[in-house]
Amino acid sequence: MDFDEINQILALMREHDLVEFELERDDLHVRLRKAETPAPSLLPAAPAVVQPASATPEPASGGTAETGPTFVEAPILGTFYRASGPDASPFVEVGDVVKPGDVLCIIEAMKLMNDIKSEYAGEVVDIFIENGQPVQYGERMFAIRRV
Amino acid sequence: MRHYRQVGSTNDVLAELADQGAAHGTVVVADAQTAGRGRHGHRWFSPAGTGLYVSVLLRTVSAPVLTLAAGVAVAEALRAAGGLEATLEWPNDVVVAGGGDPRKVAGILVEATTARGRVERVIVGIGINLREAVWPVELVDRAGSVEGLSGRRVDPAHLLVELLAALATRCAEIESGAVAGLLARWEALAPSSHGAIVEWSVGSGRHRGVTEGIDEHGALLVRVGTHLERLAGGEVHHVR
Numbered sequence: 022m023d024f025d026e027i028n029q030i031l032a033l034m035r036e037h038d039l040v041e042f043e044l045e046r047d048d049l050h051v052r053l054r055k056a057e058t059p060a061p062s063l064l065p066a067a068p069a070v071v072q073p074a075s076a077t078p079e080p081a082s083g084g085t086a087e088t089g090p091t092f093v094e095a096p097i098l099g100t101f102y103r104a105s106g107p108d109a110s111p112f113v114e115v116g117d118v119v120k121p122g123d124v125l126c127i128i129e130a131m132k133l134m135n136d137i138k139s140e141y142a143g144e145v146v147d148i149f150i151e152n153g154q155p156v157q158y159g160e161r162m163f164a165i166r167r168v
Numbered sequence: 169m170r171h172y173r174q175v176g177s178t179n180d181v182l183a184e185l186a187d188q189g190a191a192h193g194t195v196v197v198a199d200a201q202t203a204g205r206g207r208h209g210h211r212w213f214s215p216a217g218t219g220l221y222v223s224v225l226l227r228t229v230s231a232p233v234l235t236l237a238a239g240v241a242v243a244e245a246l247r248a249a250g251g252l253e254a255t256l257e258w259p260n261d262v263v264v265a266g267g268g269d270p271r272k273v274a275g276i277l278v279e280a281t282t283a284r285g286r287v288e289r290v291i292v293g294i295g296i297n298l299r300e301a302v303w304p305v306e307l308v309d310r311a312g313s314v315e316g317l318s319g320r321r322v323d324p325a326h327l328l329v330e331l332l333a334a335l336a337t338r339c340a341e342i343e344s345g346a347v348a349g350l351l352a353r354w355e356a357l358a359p360s361s362h363g364a365i366v367e368w369s370v371g372s373g374r375h376r377g378v379t380e381g382i383d384e385h386g387a388l389l390v391r392v393g394t395h396l397e398r399l400a401g402g403e404v405h406h407v408r
Contacts (some may be wrong), residue, residue, distance in 0.1 A: 099401045100402050105208075124281075131386060132276075133234060150177075
């Protein structure tokens with residue numbers, strides 16, 4: 022499969038407003054998925070993590086293509102905290118390696134303190150929100166390079 | 169329900185039980201906490217024999233309005249079992265007038281965990297000062313106890329039953345999606361939700377306005393000049 026064929030699939034996805042496309046043929050496996058753009062809400066809903074590009078071709082099985090980091094987005098709106106208190110160490114710093122279930126941050130809404138756990142194993146390569154700042158639903162908080 | 173003589177923190181004990189699969193509605197009660205916690209790393213002074221320290225596990229209720237429901241439940245329990253005119257300050261500070269500034273007699277710490285965009289569980293932690301204690305110096309001007317303010321000795325078991333019943337009622341309202349009664353009750357218990365001066369910070373900016381009730385999600389509405397601000401988080405201070 023070459024880029025022309027991938028472009029044809031992308032065109033088909035746009036034409037038919039498809040969110041996801043998956044193809045398996047012999048030893049080839051391709052999946053394309055559009056990022057979602059959810060509406061703001063006070064209540065948690067929808068996935069916290071999406072792929073960075075508008076449609077990211079995943080490498081064929083056995084492929085070695087380099088993929089970008091995965092972005093962790095805010096599942097609720099509220100106030101972003103990097104630590105459990107002013108004197109506590111941040112849950113994660115850039116360069117830290119995290120595993121699924123590790124707490125990345127707290128988002129506070131109406132004094133409901135919500136520990137946001139990582140879905141992925143990998144290295145934290147960027148933190149986009151400063152401690153104590155408001156965060157919107159769906160806003161990028163962390164970039165994790167998955168391992 | 170599990171009762172302990174002493175724990176580090178009832179929220180932490182219940183979080184461990186939750187990780188092991190404890191059911192919705194599981195309750196942890198302790199006579200004393202050695203590491204009682206409030207928000208942002210504040211500690212909650214929890215000596216033996218003077219308070220009620222309880223945490224409740226919720227798996228089916230996660231809307232932020234839950235924090236208002238917890239405040240309503242505590243205030244109603246204090247009124248029913250303690251004869252105290254307990255009132256609320258947004259969203260869930262439980263205070264009682266006691267000569268001078270209002271005294272804080274109860275603290276609420278609501279902690280959730282979210283993974284894969286879904287709330288896994290919520291723990292509502294509540295500490296109530298039943299009797300006078302030798303308060304740490306930083307609390308002397310702000311803390312109060314049920315007995316100290318009402319002159320009545322309250323049966324902790326009675327208070328706990330009233331508290332859990334009130335909390336269950338309010339959680340059922342949230343689950344059913346019919347929160348109008350909860351919001352109206354909260355406003356009735358919170359005289360400072362109308363016409364009180366409050367201050368809050370956004371980034372480095374400090375703001376001030378006058379309260380004008382709450383919206384349908386429980387967010388505080390504040391009049392700033394001609395503009396109506398909606399506060400859904402952060403620290404709000406009452407200017408006295």
